[in-house]
Amino acid sequence: MSSAETASPASNDSADQRRAAAPRPVVVHIPRRFTKTEWGGTETVIYHLVAELNKIGYDSVIYTSDLLATPGADKVNGVRVRRFRGLYPRWGLSRAAKTQLDYRGGNYFSLSLFFALLFTRHLQAIHLHTGGFMGAMGRLVAKVRRVPYVISIHGGSLALPAEQMQKLLAPLKGSFNWGKVLEVLFPIKNVYRDATAILCLSEQERLLNAEKYPRSRVLSFPNGVDSERFAAADGAAFRAKYGIAVDAPVLLCVGSFYAQKNQQRLVEAFRLLHDSGHSRAQLVLIGVCYDRAYFDGLRAQVREYGLSDSVLFLQDLPYQSLDLLNAYAAADIFVFPSLYETFGIVVLEAWSAQTPVVCGRIGGIVDYGRDDDNLCFADVTSAVDIAAKTAALLADPAYAARIAAGGRKTVADYSWQAITRRLAALYDAGRR
Structure with a gap:
């Protein structure tokens, strides 16, 4: 036996040990905020992307603000999160305005986040889930460290209806933007233009961004769903826990409580159903309260209609809550009256639980929804139409x-595993 052959096993062992000892490439995800208690669709997406990336050899971590959370290191369902202090660079913001910005759309600045990102070891890529100053910090670090960065558009700013945009900007009225000084170092306007790729959740958003940034790589990149998790839910357990009869029709809506989600129109539609032969029906509303005045108005509306015994509010359920999972399985129909959605991940969740869906022809839903095949489109500005489409399914x-079977068939194309592998390939290509 030659000396080379004799040395081969040891050499192979040594190579394996080196590979095992090599640090895993780090991908930092940067959302505007990421909390356990104010969980929404964006948190769901980022959580699954990070968790799946960690399974395939990356060391993914979330760097974010301390908005609605405590600063410092944390773990959310096993995913590492670091939260950094910062501020809104505006003078004259009231406490109420700051609270509104915390929940939806504030342009937060955090120098500590910037330096933590700048000195992160083994950084391979940055994945932005926000623009503004936090996005600009990610862009600058990517330039300095010579790593790729991509940006996912969760809010759909270019496709967002003007009325919704005005509501987002309303808290800024009467304040002075001294953050313009910071833009010398952190130019917000370049975040999208210089990205390795802009990832859009709808074809409408992709076309708008491709037109605005003609030299950028703009891709349609859908969200996913953990179908098995929702398919295994226990609807009977939910009904038993909340005293809902096994044969009572259940309508479910999952969405944060603020005007865009349009639950008030759904309550109007539910009253029409209730008064037209479906008096045993139950409506279950689940979500995070983003707007207290809106939420209180919704509850007052239910009382005014005499429906308090027929409407169940479940507020601020954790994403891992069995009640959330089991509600989908307990529902006879998932009714989603939102006025605008970039993607509409809750539709995929309902499909995974084999629950038929009634929703609006809006945002990213039009890319995968087919009327009278995998869902029923309704005019979500009309309580009459919502009630009619829902009644047709109940009858x-x-x-x-x-309809439920069509949804279940469609959702098979939206696994997190497939989406994450595509994302990893995008990170790797950006480094070449």
């Missing part, structure tokens, strides 16, 4: 089962 179980 015809075979029709409802066909």
Whole structure:
């Protein structure tokens, strides 16, 4: 036996040991905020992307603000999170305005986040889930460290209806933006233009961004869903816990409580159903309270209609809550009256639980939703139309089962594993 052959096993062992000892490439995800208690669709997406990336050899971590959370290191369902202190660079913001910005759309600045990112070891890529100053910090670090960065558009700013944009900007009225000084070092306007890729959740958003940034790589990049988790839920357990009869029709809506989600129109539609032969029906509303005045108004509306015994509010459920999972399985119909959605991940969750869906022809839902095939489109500005589409499904179980089956078939194309592998390939290509 030659000396080379004799040395081969030891050499192989040594190579394996070196590979095992090599540090895992780090990908830092930067959302505007990431909390346990104010969980929404964006948190769901980032959580699954990070968790799946960690399974395939990356060391993914979330760097974010301390908005609605405590600063410092944390773990959320096993995913590492670091939260950094900062501020809104504006003079004259009231406490109420700051609270509104914390929940939706504030342009936060955190120098400590910037330096933590700048000195992160083994950094391979940065994935932005926000623009503004936090996005600009990610861009600058990517330039200095010579790593790729991509940006996912969760809020759909270019496709967002003007009325919704005005509501987002309303808290800024009467304040002075001294953050313009910071833009000398952190130019917000360049965040999208210089990105390795802009990832859009809808074809409408992709086309708008491709037009605005003609030299950028703009891709349609859908969200996913953990179908098995929702398919295994226990609807009977939910009904038993909340005293809902096994044969009572259940309508479910999952969405944060603020005007864009349009639950008030759904309550109007539910009253029409209740008064037209579906008096045993139950409406379950689940979500995080983003707007206290809106939420209080919604509860007052339910009382005014005499529906308090027929409407169940479940507020601020954790994403891992069994109640959230089991609600999907308990529902006969998932009704989603939102006025605008960039993607609409809750539709995928309902499909995974084999629950038929009624929703609006809006945002990213039009890319994968097919009327009278995998869901039923309704005019979500009309309580009458929402009630009519819902009543049609309640009246015809075979029709409802066909719609549910169409959704279940469609959702098979939206696994987190497939989406994450595509994302990893995008990171790697950006380094070449």
